Structure formats: structure tokens, C-alpha cells
Amino acid sequence: MKITVAVFFGGQSVEHEVSIISGIQACCALNTDKYNVLPIYISKDGIFYTGDHMGDIESYKNMKTCLEKAVRVVLVPQDGRVALIRYPIKKLGNNLVGEFDVALPVVHGTNVEDGTLMGLLETLGVPYTGCDVLSSALGMDKYATKAVLKQAGLPVLDCVTVTGRQYTQDEDAILNSIEERFNYPLIIKPINLGSSVGISLAADRLSLKAAIDLALSFASRALIEPAVQNLREINCSVLGDADDVRTSVCEEPVTSNEILDYKDKYLSNAGDAGGEKSGMSSLKRRLPADISSVLEEKVRSLAAQAFLALGCSGVVRIDFLNNKESDEIYINEINTIPGSLSFYLWDASGINFASLLDNLIRLAFKRHRERQSLTFTYETNILSGISLGGAKGLKGKA
Numbered sequence: 542m543k544i545t546v547a548v549f550f551g552g553q554s555v556e557h558e559v560s561i562i563s564g565i566q567a568c569c570a571l572n573t574d575k576y577n578v579l580p581i582y583i584s585k586d587g588i589f590y591t592g593d594h595m596g597d598i599e600s601y602k603n604m605k606t607c608l609e610k611a612v613r614v615v616l617v618p619q620d621g622r623v624a625l626i627r628y629p630i631k632k633l634g635n636n637l638v639g640e641f642d643v644a645l646p647v648v649h650g651t652n653v654e655d656g657t658l659m660g661l662l663e664t665l666g667v668p669y670t671g672c673d674v675l676s677s678a679l680g681m682d683k684y685a686t687k688a689v690l691k692q693a694g695l696p697v698l699d700c701v702t703v704t705g706r707q708y709t710q711d712e713d714a715i716l717n718s719i720e721e722r723f724n725y726p727l728i729i730k731p732i733n734l735g736s737s738v739g740i741s742l743a744a745d746r747l748s749l750k751a752a753i754d755l756a757l758s759f760a761s762r763a764l765i766e767p768a769v770q771n772l773r774e775i776n777c778s779v780l781g782d783a784d785d786v787r788t789s790v791c792e793e794p795v796t797s798n799e800i801l802d803y804k805d806k807y808l809s810n811a812g813d814a815g816g817e818k819s820g821m822s823s824l825k826r827r828l829p830a831d832i833s834s835v836l837e838e839k840v841r842s843l844a845a846q847a848f849l850a851l852g853c854s855g856v857v858r859i860d861f862l863n864n865k866e867s868d869e870i871y872i873n874e875i876n877t878i879p880g881s882l883s884f885y886l887w888d889a890s891g892i893n894f895a896s897l898l899d900n901l902i903r904l905a906f907k908r909h910r911e912r913q914s915l916t917f918t919y920e921t922n923i924l925s926g927i928s929l930g931g932a933k934g935l936k937g938k939a
């Protein structure tokens with residue numbers, strides 16, 4: 542019997558549209574000899590939809606028509622699989638819209654990639670590809686990522702964080718302490734966004750203030766760190782789990798500005814939405830990166846160590862900042878569900894997109910089997926003789 546793979550994309554995130562592209566790329570690349578493909582789109586207000594047309598990028602050119610043709614569903618666990626039930630249910634007729642064996646989350650950003658969707662899938666008891674709840678959550682928070690990597694002895698830039706509340710209470714003191722700690726230029730980022738949204742470079746106190754305001758309009762905490770000079774960015778993808786880790790060839794994204802922005806990442810080849818040359822795969826890059834073999838080895842080894850330190854699984858992309866003159870190298874961030882699932886990096890490393898997805902699905906079932914062998918219930922008779930001093934629970938409280 543073919544395995545049914547539910548491909549999840551969309552979600553309430555600034556990377557919603559990019560996720561649609563990544564998700565559809567995955568739908569198109571799955572080997573249909575082995576799998577039935579079930580696209581599940583999560584709207585910006587968190588509603589789940591499905592429909593055959595939802596696996597086709599053309600459908601999203603007119604979102605209104607796309608949703609009118611779609612079926613809104615709820616997810617219900619059923620004998621180790623998940624059933625998609627039409628919502629609201631029809632009084633007559635069949636409300637079972639589909640069922641799946643394994644989930645393939647291709648979501649980017651907050652409210653989905655940060656462990657929330659993984660938590661839902663975990664609760665439903667279904668295997669899913671990629672990072673688990675904790676590694677996804679760690680990867681989404683730029684400060685938490687640094688803390689874990691630093692503890693593991695891996696190179697990250699020092700930083701400070703500031704919450705919106707702290708900043709409004711004592712703006713001057715905070716700006717002073719940042720200036721005492723670091724020299725300009727600085728980089729200011731929202732703690733948990735992606736796609737370069739809300740990130741800016743500050744060369745003085747005035748631009749630092751504007752940059753913190755901007756970052757805090759996207760997230761409740763901002764992260765401030767020194768800007769790496771003579772910047773070269775190097776990305777490397779990692780595939781596997783704690784038992785077996787492989788690293789891809791490295792890429793060097795080419796920026797049009799001082800920082801790699803949204804436009805560089807997704808709009809440099811916007812005419813081919815959903816095709817092989819769109820989403821993160823359209824970025825201008827050097828592939829393989831034009832770096833010495835010594836540096837490449839170092840990046841690949843650090844990428845593998847970071848993957849293990851964060852407890853990752855599946856395919857991730859780890860991004861580095863390198864000062865070309867001084868040779869310093871820092872791990873900048875981890876993308877636990879990288880744009881286009883980094884298929885172009887694996888393609889260049891001898892693993893095509895369909896095999897990459899085969900690997901992800903294999904790892905999902907492996908983790909699921911391993912977790913099932915753990916004990917999650919504890920038989921107890923604690924409730925049989927219980928008395929709460931006469932309290933009757935919630936009965937009669939309304």
C-alpha cells in the first residue's frame with residue numbers, strides 16, 4: 542500500500558507566501574510511485590484546508606477562488622493515522638475527506654515552524670518529518686539557539702536582548718549599556734523572525750533607536766549583536782538524526798546590499814513561482830561556495846556539531862557569517878525548515894529532491910518507532926479512592 546504523505550504549508554507567519562512555494566515544490570517532488578500526496582494549506586488565520594488543486598501553485602494566484610474550491614478540515618487521530626474531517630460537517634454524506642500516515646511540515650516562521658505545528662502532530666500521535674518540538678522551538682529563537690551553541694563550545698557572536706517592556710521603561714539606560722558593550726556598526730533583529738524581516742544595520746545611536754523600534758514592532762524581544770565586517774555568508778545543509786549526520790556542499794549567497802534581504806532571497810527570480818527556480822532556490826548564490834577546502838571542512842564540521850547540539854532531525858540549513866579578512870567564522874542561525882527544503886544544496890551533493898524527501902520520511906518513521914518504545918503512561922489507581930474534601934469539580938459551577 543502506498544504511504545499517504547500530508548504536506549503542510551502556509552500558517553500565520555511573515556513567511557506564509559514563501560512557505561506556499563516551498564510546500565508546493567515538495568508536493569511536486571514526492572515520488573508518486575511510493576506516495577499519495579495530500580496538500581494541507583494553513584491559512585493566515587490558522588484554518589486547515591485541503592483539495593487536489595491545493596498542490597498546484599497556479600491555484601494561489603487568486604486566493605479567494607482557491608479557498609472557495611477547497612474543503613475546510615479538522616484533524617482527528619485514528620488508529621495511528623490522521624483523518625481529515627470536513628468542518629462544519631454535512632448532515633448527509635461522507636465527511637471523511639482524507640487520511641494520512643506521515644506529515645511533512647514545510648512551514649516557515651512563527652506559529653508553525655517554531656514547534657507549534659510539531660506539537661499538534663505529536664499530540665495527534667502521527668509520524669512527522671524534520672525537527673521535533675524542542676529543536677524547532679530552539680531554532681526559532683535566535684537567543685536560545687546561541688545559548689545552546691555557546692554551551693556546546695561552538696562559535697557564535699555575543700549579543701544582548703531587550704524586551705519591549707524594558708525598552709519603554711528605560712530607553713536611555715538600555716542604549717547606553719549597548720554602546721558600552723559593543724562598538725558600531727551593530728545588527729538589530731527581531732528575536733524570532735526569518736526572511737530578514739525587521740532586521741537592520743545601525744551605525745550610530747539614532748539608527749540604533751530606529752532599528753530597535755522596528756525589530757520590536759515584529760517581536761516582543763530584539764537581539765543586538767556586532768555586525769561582522771568584510772562579510773561573506775556561507776550556508777550548509779545537514780541531513781540525518783543523532784545516529785547519522787551528513788552535510789551538503791556549501792553555498793555562498795550573493796547580496797545586493799549590506800545585508801541579505803527579503804528581495805535577494807525570494808524576488809530575484811520571481812517569474813517562476815513554485816518551479817525549481819523559486820522561493821529560496823531562486824537566490825543568487827555561488828554553489829559551491831568559493832572558499833578554501835580548509836574553510837569548507839570547518840563549516841561542514843561546525844554545521845554537523847550544531848545540528849547535534851540542538852537535537853535536530855531531518856533536513857536543516859545552518860548559516861554562517863565569515864569575516865573574509867580575519868577568517869573569523871560564526872554560526873549565525875539555524876533554519877529548521879529551510880526555504881525550498883534546501884533541495885538545491887542536496888542536488889549539488891548527489892541527492893536529488895525525491896531521494897531527499899524519501900530520507901525525511903524514513904527518518905520520521907524511525908523516530909516514531911523509537912518514541913513508541915518509550916513508556917508514556919503510568920498505570921496507577923490514584924483516582925479510585927480520591928476525595929477532594931467534598932468539592933464536586935466543575936459540576937454546577939457555570
Ligand SMILES: Nc1ncnc2c1ncn2[C@@H]1O[C@H](COP(=O)(O)OP(=O)(O)O)[C@@H](O)[C@H]1O
Nearest residue numbers: 728734735736737738766767768769800801874
Ligand atoms: N551579525 C551580523 N553581521 C553582519 N550581517 C548580519 C549579521 N546578522 C545578520 N546579518 C545579515 O542579515 C541577514 C539576515 O539575518 P539572519 O540572522 O540570517 O535573519 P533571518 O532569520 O531573517 O534570515 C543575514 O543573511 C546577513 O546578511
Ligand SMILES: [Mg+2]
Nearest residue numbers: 736737860874
Ligand atoms: Mg538568515
